[in-house]
Amino acid sequence: MNAPAHVQSLRREIPPGFLDALANQFGDRFSTAGAVCEHHGRDESPYPPMVPDGVVFAQSTEDVVWVARHCHQHSVPLIPYGAGSSLEGHLLAVQGGISLDVSGMNQVVAVNDEDFTATVQAGVTRKQLNEEIRNTGLFFPIDPGADASLGGMAATRASGTNAVRYGTMRENVMSLKVVTADGRVIETANRARKSSAGYDLTRIFVGCEGTLGIITEVTVRLYPQPEAISAAICNFPSLDAAVRSVIQIIQMGVPVARVEFMDAWAVKATNAYSKLSLTESPLLLFEFHGSAAGVREQAEVVQSITRDNGGMDFEWADQPEDRSRLWTARHNAYFAGLQLRPGCRSSTTDVCVPISRLADCVSETAAELDAASFPYTIVGHVGDGNFHVLMLLDPNNPAEWEESERINRRLVERAIGMDGTCTGEHGVGLHKMEFMLAEHGQDALDLMTSLKQAFDPHNILNPGKIIPPA
Amino acid sequence: MNAPAHVQSLRREIPPGFLDALANQFGDRFSTAGAVCEHHGRDESPYPPMVPDGVVFAQSTEDVVWVARHCHQHSVPLIPYGAGSSLEGHLLAVQGGISLDVSGMNQVVAVNDEDFTATVQAGVTRKQLNEEIRNTGLFFPIDPGADASLGGMAATRASGTNAVRYGTMRENVMSLKVVTADGRVIETANRARKSSAGYDLTRIFVGCEGTLGIITEVTVRLYPQPEAISAAICNFPSLDAAVRSVIQIIQMGVPVARVEFMDAWAVKATNAYSKLSLTESPLLLFEFHGSAAGVREQAEVVQSITRDNGGMDFEWADQPEDRSRLWTARHNAYFAGLQLRPGCRSSTTDVCVPISRLADCVSETAAELDAASFPYTIVGHVGDGNFHVLMLLDPNNPAEWEESERINRRLVERAIGMDGTCTGEHGVGLHKMEFMLAEHGQDALDLMTSLKQAFDPHNILNPGKIIPPA
Numbered sequence: 037m038n039a040p041a042h043v044q045s046l047r048r049e050i051p052p053g054f055l056d057a058l059a060n061q062f063g064d065r066f067s068t069a070g071a072v073c074e075h076h077g078r079d080e081s082p083y084p085p086m087v088p089d090g091v092v093f094a095q096s097t098e099d100v101v102w103v104a105r106h107c108h109q110h111s112v113p114l115i116p117y118g119a120g121s122s123l124e125g126h127l128l129a130v131q132g133g134i135s136l137d138v139s140g141m142n143q144v145v146a147v148n149d150e151d152f153t154a155t156v157q158a159g160v161t162r163k164q165l166n167e168e169i170r171n172t173g174l175f176f177p178i179d180p181g182a183d184a185s186l187g188g189m190a191a192t193r194a195s196g197t198n199a200v201r202y203g204t205m206r207e208n209v210m211s212l213k214v215v216t217a218d219g220r221v222i223e224t225a226n227r228a229r230k231s232s233a234g235y236d237l238t239r240i241f242v243g244c245e246g247t248l249g250i251i252t253e254v255t256v257r258l259y260p261q262p263e264a265i266s267a268a269i270c271n272f273p274s275l276d277a278a279v280r281s282v283i284q285i286i287q288m289g290v291p292v293a294r295v296e297f298m299d300a301w302a303v304k305a306t307n308a309y310s311k312l313s314l315t316e317s318p319l320l321l322f323e324f325h326g327s328a329a330g331v332r333e334q335a336e337v338v339q340s341i342t343r344d345n346g347g348m349d350f351e352w353a354d355q356p357e358d359r360s361r362l363w364t365a366r367h368n369a370y371f372a373g374l375q376l377r378p379g380c381r382s383s384t385t386d387v388c389v390p391i392s393r394l395a396d397c398v399s400e401t402a403a404e405l406d407a408a409s410f411p412y413t414i415v416g417h418v419g420d421g422n423f424h425v426l427m428l429l430d431p432n433n434p435a436e437w438e439e440s441e442r443i444n445r446r447l448v449e450r451a452i453g454m455d456g457t458c459t460g461e462h463g464v465g466l467h468k469m470e471f472m473l474a475e476h477g478q479d480a481l482d483l484m485t486s487l488k489q490a491f492d493p494h495n496i497l498n499p500g501k502i503i504p505p506a
Numbered sequence: 507m508n509a510p511a512h513v514q515s516l517r518r519e520i521p522p523g524f525l526d527a528l529a530n531q532f533g534d535r536f537s538t539a540g541a542v543c544e545h546h547g548r549d550e551s552p553y554p555p556m557v558p559d560g561v562v563f564a565q566s567t568e569d570v571v572w573v574a575r576h577c578h579q580h581s582v583p584l585i586p587y588g589a590g591s592s593l594e595g596h597l598l599a600v601q602g603g604i605s606l607d608v609s610g611m612n613q614v615v616a617v618n619d620e621d622f623t624a625t626v627q628a629g630v631t632r633k634q635l636n637e638e639i640r641n642t643g644l645f646f647p648i649d650p651g652a653d654a655s656l657g658g659m660a661a662t663r664a665s666g667t668n669a670v671r672y673g674t675m676r677e678n679v680m681s682l683k684v685v686t687a688d689g690r691v692i693e694t695a696n697r698a699r700k701s702s703a704g705y706d707l708t709r710i711f712v713g714c715e716g717t718l719g720i721i722t723e724v725t726v727r728l729y730p731q732p733e734a735i736s737a738a739i740c741n742f743p744s745l746d747a748a749v750r751s752v753i754q755i756i757q758m759g760v761p762v763a764r765v766e767f768m769d770a771w772a773v774k775a776t777n778a779y780s781k782l783s784l785t786e787s788p789l790l791l792f793e794f795h796g797s798a799a800g801v802r803e804q805a806e807v808v809q810s811i812t813r814d815n816g817g818m819d820f821e822w823a824d825q826p827e828d829r830s831r832l833w834t835a836r837h838n839a840y841f842a843g844l845q846l847r848p849g850c851r852s853s854t855t856d857v858c859v860p861i862s863r864l865a866d867c868v869s870e871t872a873a874e875l876d877a878a879s880f881p882y883t884i885v886g887h888v889g890d891g892n893f894h895v896l897m898l899l900d901p902n903n904p905a906e907w908e909e910s911e912r913i914n915r916r917l918v919e920r921a922i923g924m925d926g927t928c929t930g931e932h933g934v935g936l937h938k939m940e941f942m943l944a945e946h947g948q949d950a951l952d953l954m955t956s957l958k959q960a961f962d963p964h965n966i967l968n969p970g971k972i973i974p975p976a
Contacts, residue, residue: 150757150862193702204700206709207677222950228858229890230674231927232663232713233945234934234972235954239676239709243702260759287620289730330800388698392620420699457701464704475703479690483961484705490960491953502704 047132050089051110058090058134061102065093076135079122080182081467082383082429082437088115088129093137097213097221097252103136104250105219111494116246118159118185122192123384124465126245130500136250138187144168145253153210153227155255158187165256174258177202180461181370187251192463193243197366200286200419201293201325202259204461209242213253217492227255240487245463246498248491262293262325266335267359268350270322270342271315275299275402275414278318279395281345282418286391290337294323295419299402301376302369302413302426309372310365315348320418321366323359366415370426373413377428380410383440387451388422388460397454398423401447408443410436422460449474469504517602520559521580528560528604531572535563546585546605549592550652551937552853552899552907558585558599563607567683567691567722573606574720575689581964586716588629588655592662593854594935596715600970606720608657614638615723623680623697625725628657635726644728647672650931651840656724662933663713667836670756670889671763671795672729674931679712683723687962697725710957715933716968718961732763732795736805737829738820740792740812741785745769745872745884748788749865751815752888756861760807764793765889769872771846772839772883772896779842780835785818790888791836792820793829836885840896843883847898850880853910857921858892858930867924868893871917878913880906892930919944939974 058066067073068090077087089112094100107114113133120127129135141157144165148154149172156165161183165176178189179196188194190212195204202208211225214237224237241249272278282295297320298306304316322338324331339350353359365372374382389397398414405412405425416423425447427440448458448471458464458471472481484503488495528536537543538560547557559582564570577584583603590597599605611627614635618624619642626635631653635646648659649666658664660682665674672678681695684707694707711719742748745767752765767790768776774786792808794801809820823829835842844852859867868884875882875895886893895917897910918928918941928934928941942951954973958965 148860148862150753151860152757153860193700193706195700199700203677206700206706207673216949216953220949220952222947222953224950226922226927226945227860227925228892228921228927228930229861230663230665230669230676230858230892230930232856232929232931232933233927233938234713234942235718235957236663236676236706236709236713237946237950237953239706240957243704243706248705260757283620287622287730289732327803329803333797333799386702388700390618390621390623390697391699392618422698422700451698452696455697457696457698457703459702460698460700461702463702468703472704475696476707477692479686480692480694480707482690483686483692483707486960487705487710487957490956 048111048113050112050132054110054112055090057106058092062092065095067091076117076127076137077129079120079125079127081123081125081465082381083125083128083466086128086130088135089132091135091137093140095140097215100136100215100250100252101219101221103134104215104217107134107496108218108494111496113499114496115498116187116191116250118188119161119182121182121184122188122465123462124467126192126463126465126501128466138252139185141252147172148227149174151227152258153255154258155253156186157253158251159185161185162189169258173261175261176256176258178205178208181367186254186256190242190251190254191244191246193461195417195461197294197296197417199417200295201291206239206242208257209238209254210257211255212238212241212251214241214249214251216249217494217497245465245502247488247502248497264328264331265323265325265359266331267321267323267353267362268335269314269319270347270350271317271319272345272347273317275318276395276399277345277347278320279398279418281320281342281347283391283394284341285338286419288337288341290334292322292334292338292419293325294321296321296366297416297418297423298369299414301411302373302415305372305376305413306365306369309375310368312365321362369413369415373426373428376411376413380428381431383427383429383444385425385444385447386459386462387447387456388420389451389454389456391421393454393456394418394421397450400450401425404443404446408439410440420460421456464502466501469502472504518581518583520582520602524580524582525560527576528562532562535565537561546587546597546607547599549590549595549597551593551595551935552851553595553598553936556598556600558605559602561605561607563610565610567685570606570685570720570722571689571691573604574685574687577604577966578688578964581966583969584966585968586657586661586720588658589631589652591652591654592658592935593932594937596662596933596935596971598936608722609655611722617642618697619644621697622728623725624728625723626656627723628721629655631655632659639728643731645731646726646728648675648678651837656726657721660712660721660724661715663931665887665931667764667766667887669887670765671761676709676712678727679708679724680727681725682708682711682721684711684719684721686719687964687967715935715972717958717972718967734798734801735793735795735829736801737791737793737823737832738805739784739789740817740820741787741789743787743816745788746865746869747815747817748790749868749888751790751812751817753861753864754811755808756889758807758811760804762792762804762808762889763795764791766791766836767886767888767893768839769884771881772843772885775842775846775883776835776839779845780838782835791832839883839885843896843898846881846883850898851901853897853899853914855895855914855917856929856932857917857926858890859921859924859926861891863924863926864888864891867920870920871895874913874916878909880910890930891926934972936971939972942974
């Protein structure tokens with residue numbers, strides 16, 4: 037599982053005195069220790085670590101400014117690091133340089149409960165935010181599998197199980213505090229719900245994966261905790277029947293809060309990992325938010341659609357602790373899957389297609405995976421047309437890695453051919469760079485390159501990511 | 507009502523043969539006639555026309571490419587022109603050049619009713635789109651006052667009365683076909699509902715007001731026509747009571763589809779213009795979308811909140827024709843307002859603040875306007891914190907214009923001071939340029955400038971707009 041050919045870049049040379057200046061400035065908040073650098077040179081991707089030359093533990097925007105100016109002046113790479121939960125190699129120091137760990141910037145700066153907004157430092161995680169605002173009656177819905185940092189979630193345009201109802205980070209970031217490549221500090225917007233005042237700087241930085249600026253604060257939208265919540269599971273005789281149900285539910289305009297698909301393998305893995313006894317056939321996991329009557333009404337429409345598609349009866353999870361157990365199990369599906377093949381190394385994919393093409397895309401992919409030589413699971417935020425394949429590979433068998441890469445490549449080509457995308461929520465990192473040309477075309481990539489050059493003229497911000505080398 | 511000092515730019519010189527080449531290429535689809543140029547050198551802003559040197563009537567993306575290449579090569583300004591309904595001077599040819607009229611590009615290219623998307627040429631108007639998709643059971647919700655073109659709506663990040671429920675053009679444009687300054691054609695995205703694949707080119711062009719590229723096709727999200735719709739009016743003893751009701755409704759999380767405010771003057775004007783007999787006190791105009799039960803439930807919550815704030819009983823408009831009459835009247839509030847002072851010229855404002863500050867912002871503004879020497883109306887998409895003042899000025903009395911500008915300036919400063927924006931939906935154009943520094947700060951404006959230079963190195967695309975001269 038070597039890095040792909042296009043990321044075999046040369047490490048840049050660190051100028052003499054550069055690291056000493058960091059040590060002088062930050063004392064024990066700067067480290068060049070092997071273990072620290074190694075930890076910051078990896079993420080949850082299948083690649084071996086590519087280690088930075090040093091790690092700064094930032095505690096303030098001012099710290100970030102200092103590091104950015106220093107790196108800009110000396111053209112040294114700078115990679116923002118949050119929770120380390122990226123899946124596609126975003127955090128790997130392919131050209132060396134400094135990893136800027138913002139996990140210590142973990143203060144909730146402001147909660148404006150009347151306006152449904154919260155401003156947090158970049159290192160605050162989604163669970164921490166929800167814990168801190170619990171007694172306001174509000175919640176923050178975006179929930180990638182990991183307990184990611186809000187800065188990282190903004191940088192990868194993350195989403196999760198609630199996106200079908202509440203949107204992704206694209207829709208839910210109101211404003212960012214960003215340090216530019218040369219150490220200027222900007223606020224990308226204000227707290228007005230809408231604005232037509234100039235270029236959308238917020239959306240330029242959301243999804244930039246640390247390549248255009250360093251996010252130090254995030255202002256997000258919050259939502260009222262629903263008056264009523266109910267969750268249900270429905271099993272299906274086939275993957276196709278489950279996915280077709282979802283398509284019809286979305287097309288009916290039912291404002292379902294969550295609708296998650298798990299294939300039989302994912303259910304089996306989850307039963308074992310989370311000590312549940314779900315029926316091991318393809319299933320959909322629903323959550324409904326609204327008034328008591330509204331939730332009942334949504335559930336009735338959904339039940340009738342699933343029944344028409346051969347779904348079995350709903351199993352309800354109305355008690356908060358039952359719901360919580362189910363959703364925790366769903367969030368752990370990735371770790372559960374890994375246990376299907378102890379000692380394996382995983383490769384995950386993440387495509388998203390228009391909902392009308394979802395059943396075809398999932399079915400064709402499953403057929404191909406059934407013929408593969410390794411186990412796999414499929415789970416998905418299918419209300420958005422987004423699904424993941426987890427491929428469980430023998431780390432000592434390069435043939436399996438190559439086979440998984442072939443399958444991944446065909447899956448991405450299938451998704452792009454269906455007017456979809458090579459990544460719905462994980463981001464490009466290193467692993468999806470090779471598909472950027474097919475998805476966007478050379479002219480669009482050239483525009484992205486010109487944006488990158490305009491915002492980061494010395495190419496110090498997470499270099500070697502997103503845009504493939506020309 | 508002269509243009510502000512910062513837009514008194516010099517017209518650029520048109521190179522010899524430049525116009526002849528356009529005439530050769532486009533025949534009678536190119537015009538330098540005085541009346542045609544004058545028509546394309548104005549919009550609904552209070553400024554006198556600044557006329558282009560010629561007008562091309564484009565019929566295809568290929569036409570746009572030809573004109574862009576020609577203008578890029580000769581550094582001649584190029585201003586995209588849709589329905590001509592901009593309010594802030596966006597379309598005025600401050601440096602001369604070519605107005606590119608795309609109103610003839612008015613084909614609906616594709617409707618994907620299973621995916622709730624439509625792709626249209628830039629000149630298709632919002633009413634035309636809704637007419638053409640009526641029998642799909644879907645609708646497109648964004649509704650600025652005018653029957654604007656989708657290209658223009660994307661370019662100004664427009665919204666309207668439905669934004670509180672359905673979002674603005676920022677949330678509802680899925681993808682754009684864009685011609686770059688030098689005549690390349692890109693698609694900014696695909697039809698997947700979400701993507702993390704690189705920089706958000708779509709959101710870079712949404713709201714760029716023609717300064718970064720020329721939009722030739724727009725793919726938008728559609729929504730199911732609600733199963734049930736009901737509308738109601740509620741009068742209030744004071745502006746403050748009406749606005750406070752809205753704040754509470756939003757804070758309760760009621761998914762109201764529309765909630766519009768009109769002050770007593772706007773109601774009076776609307777009664778006269780649209781032949782209605784509404785009670786002439788501040789009012790809120792509501793629309794509820796959902797299932798029959800859901801709509802009833804929303805209305806009950808809202809009625810209880812309005813009653814607590816001294817609102818009178820709801821007057822219902824359940825019949826489609828009654829609803830349609832009411833909403834047509836609301837959309838005509840601008841033209842109705844003009845009739846309060848026959849022969850007047852108007853100046854409109856457009857600020858947006860966090861909802862918690864809305865009552866203060868509206869009240870302070872109304873108090874100041876009550877002391878002004880001219881009539882005014884206030885209307886607003888108050889669920890978003892967005893409102894407009896229409897000031898009715900004697901065109902022959904420069905003192906009134908100056909007074910209105912002073913009031914506008916203080917209103918914008920008030921909104922920015924409340925963490926709001928100088929424009930919620932109209933855009934910057936010429937009229938809001940002077941506030942960009944106060945709203946964004948110099949460093950953010952410098953980033954916007956570097957983006958503009960990267961995408962339009964010869965500064966031909968609608969030059970002299972959005973970013974104030976340094």
